[in-house]
Amino acid sequence: MAQRKRATIREVAQATGLSPAAVSYALRGMQVSEETIQRVRRAAAELGYEADPIARALASGRTGMIGLLCGSLEDLWQQSLAVGIGRALRDKDRYALILDAAGDPARERTLALQLRDQRVDGLIVQPVDPAARFWADLADSLPVVAIGDALLHGHTAAEVVFDNRRGVTMALEYLRDKGHRRVAVLTPTRPSTPDRPADVHVIAEAERLGLDIDVRSAGQSLADSAGVAAGLLTRADRPTAVFCFSDSIAYGVYKAVAELGLSVPDDVAVMGYDDHPMSELLGLTTVNWDLDGIVRAAVRLVVAASEGKVHRRRIVQEPGLRERVSVKPDAI
Amino acid sequence: MAQRKRATIREVAQATGLSPAAVSYALRGMQVSEETIQRVRRAAAELGYEADPIARALASGRTGMIGLLCGSLEDLWQQSLAVGIGRALRDKDRYALILDAAGDPARERTLALQLRDQRVDGLIVQPVDPAARFWADLADSLPVVAIGDALLHGHTAAEVVFDNRRGVTMALEYLRDKGHRRVAVLTPTRPSTPDRPADVHVIAEAERLGLDIDVRSAGQSLADSAGVAAGLLTRADRPTAVFCFSDSIAYGVYKAVAELGLSVPDDVAVMGYDDHPMSELLGLTTVNWDLDGIVRAAVRLVVAASEGKVHRRRIVQEPGLRERVSVKPDAI
DNA sequence: GCGGTTCACTGAAACGTATCAGTGAAGCGA
C-alpha cells in the first residue's frame, strides 16, 4: 500500500501558469480559449492528473452515478434487468449503484434515502411498495424513474409502467380458454406489503372469468416458491393450473413438481410472467415484456432528468404472450 | 426539487455547545465521555442530522464501499455471485459497487482504476485477465480479493481460488468413464484474453485421458454459445459430449440442441461447470462450487483487509460433482 | 505538593474540487 500521491488540480495550474479555476474550466471545456484547453489537456496527461470524483462530488453536488434500487434481486428476471441497466448506463458514461431491497419495504426506504445521501444524480427504482409516502420527498430532491408499478405519491417522477392489468388478463383468459377453472396464483408480494394494483386486479379478473382462484405469497427464493407449490400440489383438490407472477416463481413450481414425481403440463399447467431467457429452455408459457425496451426507456428517462431536461414522462409497456408447452394446447 | 437543506455537523455543535470536532468524535464513539455521546446523539436525532458520506469520504479517504468487479455479468452464475456478495456486504453495513467488465480485459482495467478513484475501501474481483500487470499497482493502493483465478502479479492480494485443475479433471474423467472420446470444450475466454491456467490444463488432461478434444470460445451470451454449439452439432463428426466451462454456456448448448431437434443426452452429452440453481431443473450434470462459502470467504477477507487486519490469505475451494441426467449413466 | 498521565475537548488545517463575483484587456458602434 505505498500509493504515490495523485496529482491535484493545483499542480496542473502551476505547470501551465494558470489558476486552478481556469484548469477546472478548461478540463470541462467552458469559458476558455481553445489554445488553453489544449495546453491544459497536455499538462494533465503529462502529470497523470484526473479529477478526483469525491472532491468533485462534494463541490458540485453531482456524482455521475445513477442509483438502481431493485425490488428483489433473488428474482432472475430482475437480475437481467439490473445487468441490462448497468450496461446501458455504462454506455452513457454513468455508473450504476445497484442495491437490493430484497422484497422488504423498510429496507427499500432505508436504501433509497442512503442513495440520496450518496448524491446519485438520479434513481431508477422497481418499487416494492409503490404506495409508500417517502417517494414523494425523494422525488422532490432528485429525479426518480419508476419501473413496473407507478409511484402513488411523488408526482415529479417519470415512469416506465407495465400494463399489468392487461398482462394478468391475458394470462387468466388463456388459462380459462384452455379449460382451467381451479387455478392457484403465486405472487412475490409479502404480507407486509400493501396489495399491489396487479394483485387486486387478479381477483377481479378471476371473478369475471368464473375462475376459482387461490392467491398465495410465494416468498423470494426458489426454495420458498417450491415449498409453497409443494403444499398446493399435495392437496386433495389440487389446482389444474398455477399462474406465477414471475418466471422465477414458476421455476420453483417446476422444482416442486419434479420432486413430487409429477409432470408439467400433464398433472398441472404452469404459466409464468416476465419471460426470462431460461423459460424458453424449460418450455414455460409466459407473459412477455420487452426487457430491452424497458432498459432503454428507463435509462433514457433518468439520464435526461439528471441533466435537467425532461420530466414527468410516462411510458407504458404492453405485454405479449409466449405460448410454449407448460400449458396443454387443447382445452382439457 | 425543493429539498430542504440538510443539517450540518456545525449546527449540531451549536445546539450542544460543543465544537464540531467533538461532535465528530462523539458520533463515532471516540475519546469522549458517555454523557456527551448521549447528548450529541439526542441533538443529532432532533435535527435529523446524518453525516454526509461524500464529505466524510473526502476528509477521511474512506467510503465504506466495496467494489465488485465481475468478469461477465451475462453469466447467470456470476449474477448469483454478485447478488450474494451484495447481500453479504449489506449485512456488514457496507455497500457493494457492482461493475461488469463484460469479458473485456481493457474494460476491466478501466473499471478497476475508476473504482480506486471512487475510493472504495476494498475490491473483490473475478478477473478476466489474471495476468494483467496493473493488478500489482492496484493491490498496492487498496485491498484486493480475487475470486476464481489468482492474480499473477500483485502479491498483496488475498484470494478465494477455485481448484479448477481438479474441477476440469473431474469433469473430463467423468466423461471418459462414460465412454466419451470425442468431446468439445466450450470456454467463455475470448481470443484477446491470454490462456487461463484452466484452459491450458484442459488440453493437458485431455491428452492424459486419451480424449480427442476441440476447444472453442463460446462468447458471452446465451445466443453466442447456442450459435457455436449449433456449428459443432451439425458437423459430420459431431462430438459425443460437450464440456461447457460455465452452466450458462451449457444452457446455450441446450438451446441449440432443441432447435436442431436433437436430444440431451441421447444425441449428445452435456456437462456444465458452476452448478447454477437452474441446472437442477434442467438435469444438467455439472461441477459444483460452494457459492455460499465463496461469498462468505470473499466478503470476510475484503472487509478484514479494509479494516487493516489480515492480508495475503489464500482460500482454496474444492469442486464437487453433481450427477444428473445430461450425461447417460452407463458407458456408451 | 510536584512531575507526569490521562481525559475531554478545542481550533485550525486539511481534503480537492466547483463556482461566484469580479478584473483588465480587447473589440465595437456611434
Added chain:
DNA sequence: TCGCTTCACTGATACGTTTCAGTGAACCGC
C-alpha cells in the same frame, strides 16, 4: 473618444467532514 459588451481568466470561498496538535483540568503515586 467614450461607454458598453464580450472574452479569458483570477482570487476567494464554499462544500462538510476528519484529524492533528494542542490545552487546561483532574487525578495519580510518592
